[in-house]
Amino acid sequence: MKLKLDENGNAVLQDGKPVYVHDDGKEVAFDAPGTVATITRLNAEAKAHREGKEAAEKSLKAFEGIADPAAAMKALETVTNLDQKKLVDAGEIEKVKGEISKAFQAQLDEANTKVSTFEKQLYEEKIGGAFSRSKMIADKLAIPADMVQARFGQNFKIEDGKAVAYDQHGNKIYSRERPGEVADFDEALGALVEQYPYRDTILKSSGANGGGAPNGGGGGQQPSSKGDIGGSKEERLEAIKARTQNA
Known part of the structure; x- marks a missing residue:
């Protein structure tokens, strides 16, 4: 990409913006203030992503020393069931969990269907x-x-x-x-x-x-090269x- 010059060697302007010529010959007026604003915005976004990453890493330090997260979750589930066993039999707990899971899945499926329909309508619009x-x-x-x-x-x-x-x-x-x-x-x-x-x-x-x-009088329409x-x-x-x- 290079700057477009007139016959006197001066930069060609369009709406007060210098015109550049791409390698394929297309001409584009370069918006310097807009480019600076975009760079500033992208830098701010990068900073936000970096700070979010640092916050996540800080939160994860609380779980240092846990070698097997799956085993830890299983242990917590066992303790919860033991507490609940004081009220109802462990078999009933699993039955209640199953009913709750079915009801939740039905609501989730309905919500997903509505979201898919909305996304399709949004796409079409x-x-x-x-x-x-x-x-x-x-x-x-x-x-x-x-x-x-x-x-x-x-x-x-x-x-x-x-x-x-x-x-x-x-x-x-x-x-x-x-x-x-x-x-x-x-x-x-x-x-x-x-x-x-x-x-x-x-x-x-x-x-x-x-x-x-319209075609002119005489010969029919001819394919072009x-x-x-x-x-x-x-x-x-x-x-x-x-x-x-x-x-």
Whole structure:
């Protein structure tokens, strides 16, 4: 990444920010104050994690000398049963424990079901809504939002209530415009589309007949050198859908 210079050798600015050129040719305005703020926040988080670790290590010192934690827990359970035996027979204790365990498991299963349903609804709202409202899809892609979601939806997860994207290697996608921050939905989707091997078949064409422009009189629609699919609109959509499902 290098600083972009004008013909006089001066740094090129965008909204008061110096512009840098990445190795792939993309230009990004570097937000120095935002980067410093991010570094400060990350340092604070690292400090909190370190202090939490030190507190946990201090708490664990109280258990030093216990060579077999499982045996210690068993001994505590035995002592508890011996105390309770003064009130009821030991066999009844186990029966009561079993009934309590069943009731608790039923409540836990119900709670887990509700959580799973809520998580699914949240995913559909956050991820599905992001695809349907995406300006990047509307402006740059030649296929509808539901087909884009069918291909790239698996790359997005909900974390802290936000849509976070991961690339094909499982790495979180970070913003080029805001170093240290995860990319927003459209920026992340753009990065995923760039990595997609069949991207030319889903991007809107920049040619004379692309982007829904009518064909001129005379010859029929011709495939481009980039592998665009010919035929009617319906035939193109079916072919693109088949490619995205097989990719």
